[in-house]
Amino acid sequence: MTTAPLLGLLLAHLLGDFLLQPKHWVESRQQDGIRSTALYLHAGLHGLLMLPVLGLAGAGVGFAILAALVVAITHWLIDLGKAQLAADKLRWFLLDQALHVLVLVAVWAVWLDDSAPLQAAAAWLTRPETLGLLLTYLIVTRPLSLAIALALRPWSQDVSDQGTLVAAGARIGMLERLLVLTLVLQHELIAVGFLLTAKSVLRYGDLRERKERKLTEYVLLGTLLSVSLTLVIGLLARSLIWGG
Numbered sequence: 001m002t003t004a005p006l007l008g009l010l011l012a013h014l015l016g017d018f019l020l021q022p023k024h025w026v027e028s029r030q031q032d033g034i035r036s037t038a039l040y041l042h043a044g045l046h047g048l049l050m051l052p053v054l055g056l057a058g059a060g061v062g063f064a065i066l067a068a069l070v071v072a073i074t075h076w077l078i079d080l081g082k083a084q085l086a087a088d089k090l091r092w093f094l095l096d097q098a099l100h101v102l103v104l105v106a107v108w109a110v111w112l113d114d115s116a117p118l119q120a121a122a123a124w125l126t127r128p129e130t131l132g133l134l135l136t137y138l139i140v141t142r143p144l145s146l147a148i149a150l151a152l153r154p155w156s157q158d159v160s161d162q163g164t165l166v167a168a169g170a171r172i173g174m175l176e177r178l179l180v181l182t183l184v185l186q187h188e189l190i191a192v193g194f195l196l197t198a199k200s201v202l203r204y205g206d207l208r209e210r211k212e213r214k215l216t217e218y219v220l221l222g223t224l225l226s227v228s229l230t231l232v233i234g235l236l237a238r239s240l241i242w243g244g
Contacts, residue, residue, distance in 0.1 A: 002117055005057035006108040012049040013100055020045060029083045039079060047072030050107075059111050067107045074103045129241050133185075136237040140177040140230050145170050148225055155218055173222070177230040184234030196227055 025038035033039075047068040054064040078099045085092045109118055124130055149156075149170075176199065183191045 002112055002114070005053065005059075005111065006105065008053040008057065009050065009104040009108060010101070012053050013046065013104060016042070016046045016049050017097075017100070029079060033083050034080060036083075039076060039083070042079065043072045043076035046075045054111065057111070063111060067111065071103060071107065075100065078103075132237065132241040136233060136241075137178065137181065140181050140233060141174050144177060144226070144229060144233075145174060148173070148222060148229070151225060152218070152222055155214075155221070169219075169222075173226050176223075177226055180227055180230045181234045181237075184231060185238055192227070192231065196223070199223060 021042055025042055028036045028038040029042070050068040050071050051064055054067055055061075059067070078096060082092055082096045109115070176195070179195065180192050183189070183195070
């Protein structure tokens with residue numbers, strides 16, 4: 001299959017970036033930057049990992065060596081750039097991985113010498129169904145969090161909870177809505193009921209023991225509003241995108 005080499009390249013990347021990269025290599029890269037020996041070793045390892053994958057895929061020796069050099073050099077440049085940024089920021093980690101994947105996709109596309117798979121992927125991404133699905137998932141994250149916060153503002157001043165993580169509630173709500181939306185789109189409404197019940201029992205029991213009735217009611221109100229809005233959005237999306 002034409003996608004097998006790409007999967008092999010991605011597998012080799014994950015192996016080199018996570019399983020075969022000692023922690024002290026990462027620390028060395030962050031501390032020493034371009035002078036870090038570990039940075040060169042890490043990039044070279046990625047280049048070496050590409051060789052057996054391309055060899056098994058049937059690529060010529062010349063192309064395999066050239067592709068391995070490209071992967072090693074670009075990996076070195078990307079990781080060097082990341083070393084200048086805050087290592088504990090999720091956005092830089094995601095950008096780093098996205099750039100590595102783009103390089104591997106480019107290597108695969110050049111080896112394949114056929115733009116049909118990329119054109120098919122682009123066509124799928126621009127389909128109304130795909131765009132509608134992405135839009136629906138986007139709506140239930142930050143935009144819906146802001147809408148719910150505004151809706152609950154009349155009661156937010158009456159409650160205080162210093163025993164929770166900062167902004168944890170909003171992030172829990174977003175993850176909850178993503179899960180609910182996925183279940184709705186998969187016609188698994190019964191599972192949504194189980195999820196809501198488990199969340200309500202857990203939170204209500206925890207808050208009741210602390211005897212904070214206002215906070216309990218506020219949390220349950222937010223949960224019900226969040227789940228209800230997600231259900232409506234999911235059902236509308238299912239009807240409009242897939243006709244039910």
